[in-house]
Amino acid sequence: MAGKVAARGELAGAEAAIAYFEGEFRPLADARVNVMTHAFLYGTATFEGVRAYWNAEDRQLYALKLRPHLERLRASCKILLMNPLPDVEALEKIIVELLKRNNFKEDVYIRPSIYKSTAAIGVRLHNLQNETYVVALPFGDYIDTASGIRCATVSTRRTADLAIPARAKVVGNYVNSSLAKVEALKAGYDEAIMLAPNGLVAECTGENIFVSRNGVILTPPLSAGALEGITQNSVSTIARDLGLTVRTDNIARSDLYIADEIFVCGTAAEVSSVNSVDDRAVPCPGPATRAIADTYAKAVRNQDS
Numbered sequence: 168m169a170g171k172v173a174a175r176g177e178l179a180g181a182e183a184a185i186a187y188f189e190g191e192f193r194p195l196a197d198a199r200v201n202v203m204t205h206a207f208l209y210g211t212a213t214f215e216g217v218r219a220y221w222n223a224e225d226r227q228l229y230a231l232k233l234r235p236h237l238e239r240l241r242a243s244c245k246i247l248l249m250n251p252l253p254d255v256e257a258l259e260k261i262i263v264e265l266l267k268r269n270n271f272k273e274d275v276y277i278r279p280s281i282y283k284s285t286a287a288i289g290v291r292l293h294n295l296q297n298e299t300y301v302v303a304l305p306f307g308d309y310i311d312t313a314s315g316i317r318c319a320t321v322s323t324r325r326t327a328d329l330a331i332p333a334r335a336k337v338v339g340n341y342v343n344s345s346l347a348k349v350e351a352l353k354a355g356y357d358e359a360i361m362l363a364p365n366g367l368v369a370e371c372t373g374e375n376i377f378v379s380r381n382g383v384i385l386t387p388p389l390s391a392g393a394l395e396g397i398t399q400n401s402v403s404t405i406a407r408d409l410g411l412t413v414r415t416d417n418i419a420r421s422d423l424y425i426a427d428e429i430f431v432c433g434t435a436a437e438v439s440s441v442n443s444v445d446d447r448a449v450p451c452p453g454p455a456t457r458a459i460a461d462t463y464a465k466a467v468r469n470q471d472s
């Protein structure tokens with residue numbers, strides 16, 4: 168039996184869960200690193216967050232977009248000068264085996280990570296070994312999606328591509344997201360919208376953003392400092408299939424204030440509508456958001472026709 172995990176990913180009684188760690192499947196409780204590990208000292212680890220959805224009718228777990236996640240992981244590793252780069256097919260097999268060994272019968276969050284494993288002080292990226300771990304845990308809703316979320320633009324800027332590329336899913340970069348999120352939460356909001364150093368809208372702390380006005384849905388370009396979102400890509404395809412117009416373009420903060428609809432999306436967050444930004448109400452959930460969210464929710468469980 169796999170351990171139980173609270174909705175937001177906090178571990179509770181997960182002693183029995185099986186992890187993949189440094190070449191072996193073993194109890195999660197035994198997947199431990201030395202405090203001198205480079206990734207622990209300097210945040211030099213890459214990771215992915217993948218969901219697998221339980222389809223009760225088929226009695227099957229469906230891992231969503233596993234291959235694109237692993238390809239993005241490989242790209243993040245390339246940016247961090249990791250050598251050798253992870254073998255996407257081998258990792259895919261490890262993940263399928265891990266899901267089998269944990270015998271899950273509910274929705275799951277899977278986190279593969281490649282980390283600089285050498286125990287060494289020294290700020291660098293080269294001449295370091297890397298290792299792999301994968302954990303998989305039962306996982307419910309990350310965001311309460313029912314009534315929409317209250318968002319705030321925050322003072323913390325998204326890291327510029329020349330600082331820490333936001334397109335790389337690197338552990339250390341989540342200090343940037345955490346600084347933004349805590350600003351929003353402490354001020355009584357649900358989520359932060361992060362702006363690029365030039366003030367254009369980048370993304371949220373763990374989600375990409377879409378803004379609709381006058382029948383056109385915009386999402387910021389990578390150059391604004393956004394992750395190349397896998398859900399963002401799926402949602403764009405769904406929206407186009409529904410006959411909606413979607414474009415990648417710059418978004419100013421004031422575009423948020425006069426939007427017809429705003430929604431955010433990510434593997435964990437799925438599609439969540441935004442009900443206000445900096446206390447300016449946004450109609451919620453709007454018709455486009457509702458149609459896209461419904462289609463997405465069916466597709467992830469393989470229940471779309």
Ligand code: PMP
Binds near residue numbers: 435
């Ligand atoms: N932006 C950030 C900063 C994220 O951490 C995530 C979650 N991986 C996303 C966007 C959404 O990406 P995806 O849809 O690929 O999960």
